[in-house]
Amino acid sequence: MEESGITKRKSSKFGKKEDLFHVLHKVPYGDTPYVKAKHAQLVDKDPETAILLFWKAINAGDKVDSALKDMAVVMKQLDRSEEAIEAIKSFRRLCSKQSQESLDNVLIDLYKKCGRTDDQIELLKRKLRLIYQGEAFNGKPTKTARSHGKKFQVSIKQESSRLLGNLGWAYMQKTNYMMAEVVYKKAQMIDPDANKACNLGLCLIKQARYEDAKSILEDVLQGKLPVSHDIKSRKRAEELLKELKPKMAQPEFVDILGLDDDFLKGLDQLLDAWGPNRSRRLPIFEEITPFRDQLAC
Structure with a gap:
């Protein structure tokens, strides 16, 4: 009886050590292809083997949602972003509806990494359209x-x-x-922060609208925006204002011709996405003035 108790305590200690290992390395339990892939990725630090095992997991139907997303992330780390994009496009049909949003987020990062800006813009606008239609977050007001x-x-x-x-x-x-200016102003209307304010200031500088840029950047330094205490944003605002000083003596010139066909086409697409069926809009979009009103200011 006593030996049995010792054995039981030993196995209990072993179980605790094993639990600690999984917690520390964030590796799931089991012996499936997906578990082996995560072990290769996180414990062995062998990304090439991890990718092969993620492929095996996808083909075996083992946690396909997670396997596809994790494989794409590892591919990105190995500068195989184009391959990761094709993998997501080819196999996302096997994934659940709940995973599509996170796969889109991975795709956006991959497009950015590859310099595929047009694809990035189209996907971002599609995600915003889903929010407008009330279909984001699976219809819930928040997500984890x-x-x-x-x-x-x-x-x-x-x-x-x-x-x-x-x-x-x-x-x-x-x-x-x-x-970019129009979009950043929309973002600031919804949930303002210092980082986007700096980007908006840069947009205005690029358009030689120096007084407007100065006002926005000074708001960051004066703590008038949320997250204005962020050291990086404050430092960036200081650098932009320093860059702005010698330009202030120059006359301001707004290039109205910058509203070219491509711009108007993109603008109309956003209006088409957000304009019709106003009753279906989420309250947050009802609070925002239309793009054209803002451009007229």
């Missing part, structure tokens, strides 16, 4: 997100502002600063 191993709640309001911020940055990469 994870960052650095910690879970937190994200609201539709926060997600809308985040997507608009990403869209504004994408337009900046195309040097379409007028469209």
Whole structure:
């Protein structure tokens, strides 16, 4: 009886050690292809083997949602982003409806990594359209997100502002600063923060609208915006203002011709996505003035 008790205690200690191993390395239990892939990724630090095992998991139908997303992330780390994009496009049909949103987020990062700005813009606008139609977050007002191993709640309001911020940055990469300005202003109306304010200030500088840019950047330094205490944003605002000083002596010139056909086409697409069926809009979109009103200001 006593030996049995010792054996039981030993197995209990072993179980605790095993539990601790899985917690520390964030590796799931089991011996399936997906578990082996995560072990190769997180414990062995062998990304090539991890990718092969993720493929095996997908083909075996083993946690396909997670396997496809995790494989794409590992591919991105190995500068195989184009391959990751094709994998998601080819196999996302095997994934659940609940996983499509997170796969879109991975795709956006992959498009950014590859410099596929047009694809990035189209996907961001599609995600914003889903919010407008009330179909994002599976119809719920919030969703659970994870960052650095910690879970937190994200609201539709926060997600809308985040997507608009990403869209504004994408337009900046195309040097379409007028469209970027419009989008950043929308984002600030929904959920203002200092980082997007700095980007908006940069858009205005690029359009030689120096007084407007100065006003926005000074708001960041004076703590008039949420997250204005963020050291990086404050430092960036200081750098932009320093860059702005020698330009202030120059006359301001707004290039109205910047509203070219491509800009108007993109603008109309957003209006088409958000304009009809106003009754279906989420309240957050009802609070925002139309794009054209803002451009007229």
